[in-house]
Amino acid sequence: MNEDKKVVPLMDNMNTNEECTETKTSKWNGRKGIYLLPNLFTTGALFSGFYAVVASMNGNFENAAIAIFIAMILDGMDGRVARMTNTQSDFGAEYDSLADMVSFGVAPALVAFSWALQDLGKVGWVASFVYCAGAALRLARFNTQLGVADKNFFTGLASPSAAAIVAGTVWVFSESGVTGADVAWLMALIVPAAGLLMxxxxxxxxxxxxxxxxxxxxxxxxxVVMVFVVVSIDPAKVLLGVFMAYALSGPAYELWTRLRAKKA
Structure with a gap:
């Protein structure tokens, strides 16, 4: 009789475990999907950044610089498309960060190195690495401060803007027929400076x-029409001038704020 009493609870536990297993299995609805539309723009930005690296390896530095600007346009569209269509996701945010690292971190550093900085030896690759590391740190800090940062301001220069300065400089000089060796030391100042601003x-x-x-x-x-007209006159110089002005606007704003606080 005692043995029979011990068997019954054991069978009950087995039935209970089977019911729990069936309940957990019934909640599985198949593979999770991703939103296609915003991730298409992110993929296009990633492709443009990769193309910039390949073009610079083949000596097509002007095309490499233009590809980085195309990546900027696509990167600006994916987030807005996701918000307009209500297709934001954690996957899209992580994918966008990885694509930004390639397009605005690795690609500009390698383009600048292949065009001018490799002639400076260790100084050249250190300058390129400072920029690349700055882009990685900038993106990591941005991702960790999404919930607490002021949405109206960036802390540090955004990586697309920094990439535009590096790519725009390469584009302007390449279009003018200036070789990278002629402005190698100038690039050794501009590239790490953009990285430090980030x-x-x-x-x-x-x-x-x-x-x-x-x-x-x-x-x-x-x-808006007039802006397109002005840019079409000389895209390389106009875009470089705009992003240079934007890069200088941050320190100028900080200086103006501090002077205003001292007067108050």
């Missing part, structure tokens, strides 16, 4: 407050 505590306006879905006056559309 990891600095200087604040830059993010322009995320712009509402692209709302109505705007007709004059605003005319202004």
């Amino acid at each position: 990891v600095s505590n200087v604040r830059y306006h993010s322009f995320k407050g712009l509402d692209l879905r709302g109505k705007v006056p007709f004059v605003a559309l005319l202004a």
